[in-house]
């Protein structure tokens with residue numbers, strides 16, 4: 001599914017299309033409400049739990065550090081406790097983040113030091129260490145995937161890749177005049193989210209619980225991504241982009257490039273889509289959205305092909 005108009009749709013818009021499928025059931029719960037999580041986990045007795053929830057926007061975490069800590073740090077704690085007390089057989093996946101590396105120079109791997117530079121990164125670090133502690137203290141199957149940026153047409157509009165892709169499509173097809181961005185020098189290891197999702201699943205199928213870095217091993221600056229996105233419609237980004245210091249972060253993570261060698265050796269996981277491919281894929285999707293009569297499009301991920309390409 002691709003999303004053409006996030007702001008008009010509900011908080012569940014990324015999963016709305018699954019409603020009605022026999023194997024899919026939604027329950028109400030909230031990371032801010034430990035009782036609801038305990039009740040749900042106790043009732044459902046899940047085999048696997050993936051904690052992908054968070055206040056996940058790094059810049060917003062500077063404006064809302066307390067809320068970010070409550071949700072992104074203590075919210076995971078609520079799940080860990082619920083599993084320990086009510087469903088100790090469940091396998092648990094914690095979405096840790098390359099933001100935890102912060103100031104550590106690249107390439108970053110499972111042994112690199114963790115020096116986060118935002119309330120978001122610090123909250124993720126708390127959950128990362130708590131997951132490890134629960135694994136060691138109680139012998140539970142709990143792992144963290146330290147994922148570098150993973151993107152797709154489903155990305156929220158306030159993250160840089162989607163913001164750029166949407167703007168390029170609008171500039172090219174609707175005459176939007178300019179795109180305003182923050183720091184163009186930061187370097188990121190951008191991968192394709194579906195490839196990373198099969199890596200998460202694979203971590204829970206392993207014989208032993210352990211943490212892995214998932215990354216492409218290649219990095220690009222925001223400027224490189226911009227250039228690839230504008231080039232895909234035959235345009236020069238410099239004619240359309242302005243920067244605004246209010247979009248800069250108080251402390252930035254300058255350079256992330258992961259080393260996924262352990263995931264490759266042990267999980268046999270190897271991603272294929274890298275940052276510049278993503279720029280083109282995401283711009284194409286936004287153009288399809290503009291051409292869609294309803295403004296809403298299914299992007300139809302071919303999961304068999306993703307699995308084949310990653311593990312094949």
Ligand code: F7E
Nearest residue numbers: 056058097098099148149158159160161181182183186247
């Ligand atoms: O920023 C720069 C910005 O917000 C990427 C989250 O999924 O990945 C993501 O965090 C870079 C930064 O992602 C704008 O300063 C420039 O250097 O797309 P982003 P992020 O901060 O890397 C990690 C792995 C996570 O875990 C997070 O949850 O782009 N940048 N101009 C901008 N960023 C945004 N958002 N908007 C701009 O206008």
